[in-house]
Amino acid sequence: MNTARSFHDKWHRNPDLAFRQTLTEGADIHDWILARNGWDGPAGLAEQLSGCRRILDAGCGNGRVTALLARHAPEGAEVVGVDLTSADVARENLAGLDGVTIGEADLLGDLGLLGEFDFVYCQEVLHHTGDPAGAFANLAGRLSPGGELAVYVYRRKAPVREFTDDHLRRAIADLPYEQAMEVCRRVAEVGRALSALDARITVPEIAELGIAGGEYDVQRFVYHHFMKCFWSDELDAEGNALLNYDWYHPQDCTRHTLDEVLGWCAEAGLQPVHRHVDPYGITVRGRRAA
């Protein structure tokens, strides 16, 4: 079970990863979560959650988004975070936060015991389950009438980028954590070096390579079209390596299209109320009929 081991290692060895950045207004990660969900700043998220009595963060990892949801949840709401491999990490991180409960759960298992929720959030998790459509349906089944499910899954990338993804993922799948991280440090170094150029290029559309014409930062260009080599100056070198590890190590790592996700919504009887596609992934919010 490489995928479970991947995430167990990731969160147990790095319990604070991206925690502060998720909760800090103005930080890339915080703003990215709000923007792609169509929430106009923290107030937009608070508005989304207003009237919710029960909120679920499905696949909460170290609990960073659970904490964000708890911050903007209405008074008296119950925020539940569940994770298959790292519930203990989230529990520790969120200890003392009122109204937050953390539990262990498999998104492909029976979630009936969790009860119903007015809002279910599931970021960067479905694509690691091996059966994203099944897990999506399972979560949709937990919605109360009128409730909403917000998911984010990886998007299928440009063909050469997909080749690199598959190759590196296969190559490091069976490596112990430290060796896999060593590969990811090297990958991050490419990202750092390209970012340091701080240079922009203007390229034509090349449909055969999935390249849309336009202006790109050169690191972003390589990142989207040839090789994920994550680098952000907001994180330290190890944190950057980890973000790459997070991408390359889990064997269950499917990539999807917007049509696919909309199909999951239709199948589960959810009405899509928001959709957002960026170069990395697909965000969709679907609402159950009231």
Added chain:
Amino acid sequence: MRDRLLELLVCPVDHGRLRRDDGALVDDHGHRYPIRDGIPWLADPGEQAGTAETFGSKWSLVSEEERDRLAAFQFEWYDKRFGWGSEAGLARHLSGVERVLDAGTGTGYDADRYARLCPGDVVAFDLSESVVAAAERWGERSNLHFAQGDILAPPFAAESFDFVVADQVIHHTPDCARAFRTLASLVRPGGQISVYVYKRKALIRELADEHVRAITTRMSVQECMEFSEQVTELGRELSRLGGRVSLERGVPLLGIEPGEHDVQRLVYWSFLKCFWNEDWDHRLNVLTNFDWYHPPYASRHTEEEMRGWCAECGLDVVHVDVVESGISIRAAKPS
């Protein structure tokens, strides 16, 4: 067509002698090969029609001025990678040579140079229409002959050349190893063969090539030229940055070495062929990419593989030069 060439030619099917007959060459078994514009036409491109089309079109799109410039660059590179040092080294070798075959002669520049440096006869041989342009350009030289035909079914007797060259050619045949063996069989004992083929690249670059070429080799010449324009523009943009990235450790799994890399070169060798050379004009850059993406066959090889071919043909390797783009090998057939 000169009689000296006729002496060298045999029927590519059953290797019988050929004779002139009413504007054609015939043998005793009913085979007939037309002579067009003074050039014997000894092969129907058949399954290699696409290869003939690609290179026929390519060369027709390059002006004579561009070709001259390209040739100057190619000669210098040739002398270095085949271990001649300079033209003087090549000239010394050719001074004692009676017959030279330039297989896949293209525009004929190399063949013309051999003919200039060599007292014997040189045959400029190609599958594509380019041989017509070569004959128009270089036809004056009395020891230089032109013939159209297929390297895999050559119209020459075994062991009839002192020096056989296929420079940047046989990776465009359907079976590179067979092309090598076939050409090696034409070398006389004591003679030499020089071959350059594409080198196998980093894994992702290979996968990208397979993916893109599966699309682009099916394109018309014009469609592929448009694609090549786009890729060239990408190469130009990446080069324009002049950006250098310094990697302490590199990523061996992707064939990325530690050290300093130009961004365009890094992308080029590890991920995607997007050629750009600032010193060449735009069109020649586009054609260089076209040259990669359009030919139906473009196999990539390793040094071990090529040494294996030499061993199999009983050849002694005289010189090997390996660069990222390709491998040049010169080998001798023992006397």
